[in-house]
Amino acid sequence: MKDPTQHYKAGLAFLSWLDGHQENNMLINRQDLCRSKAHYLSIIEQASISNVFSNPGIAFERILIWLETNY
Known part of the structure; x- marks a missing residue:
């Protein structure tokens, strides 16, 4: 098991965006960039x-958008 991280919010924001609950997956000060693409995959x-x-x-559409933008 991994230790907790200060960047856990990035994953929560990403899931919330994928599921259509918010307009983007960005965090204040772009802390979402602290996680790797592999982590998001x-x-x-x-x-x-x-x-x-x-x-x-919606999640499928946004996954495709994210993949097009990041790969």
């Missing part, structure tokens, strides 16, 4: 497996 995978998305269609 892991979040996508784990959230998909766990069925956490209440709006899977």
